[in-house]
Amino acid sequence: MATNLYFSQSVKSEQDLYENIVIESLKMYGQDIFYMPRTLVAEDKIFGEDVASKFEDAYQIEMYLENIDNFDGDQELFSKFGVEIRDRATLHVSRRRWQEVTFDHSSSQSRPNEGDLIFLPLSNQIFEIMRVIDDQPFYQLSNLPTFRMEIELFEYNDEDFDTDIAQIDQIEQDYAYQYILTLFDSAYDSDALQVGTTIQQSLANNVTLSAEIAKWNDSSNEISLVVYSDSI
Secondary structure (H helix, E strand, O other): OOOOOOOOOOOOHHHHHHHHHHHHHHHHEEEEEEEEEEEEEOOOOOOOOOOOOEOOOOOEEEEEEOOOOOOOOEEEEEEOEEEEEEEEEEEEHHHHHHHHHHHHOOOOOOOOOOEEEEOOOOOEEEEEEEOOOOOOOOOOOOOOOOEEEEEEOOOOOEEEEEEHHHHHHHHHHHHHHEEEEOHHHHHOHHOOOOOOEEEEEEEEOEEEEEEEEEEOOOOOOOEEEEEOOOOO
16 A cells, blocks of 8 residues: 555655754854865875875865764773874764855865865864765655764874965964975075965976975074975
């Protein structure tokens, strides 16, 4: 026997109403969080990783933090290698709002991807998306209005941040491996040595080395450079 024709969960108007209520709830009880898609530069097909990843965009969107008391995970873990912080959390974001925000910035992604980053202004920390669950809550009105993302505290490993968000880009300037050079007075133009500027040097065999200025001290003529593996 077929289901009742007069009672259906697939009514478009009711689905839209439910989704609008979800979006309104996220705007009321959520937080403004930055989503950063990962750009692969030199992917290792064997290990499935890309140490030289870039993060060039940061999309601000409201998300709901499911955690109430504290972060999940092991939190502060004492091991023979020292203290490790393993904070975890769960975020909810509206599918419609995520598509609106990312498509406005010419993104072609249809969903958040594992490996992308989340900047949480509440704790001033960056988290990595470990898992994206796209079927919870499970078809209450025969539709799926949200993405549920399980995130874990991100360990910085010389990735390139150029998001134009000062709090995010500062992480690269503070923690990336840097080469410190001392310049002679006649060897540089002080007006051109601005933090974030890319400089190049031509080497033998038509090889050009590129680096980004992380710090510049005009009193000691010391310049700190961040060189990326894809810059040669």
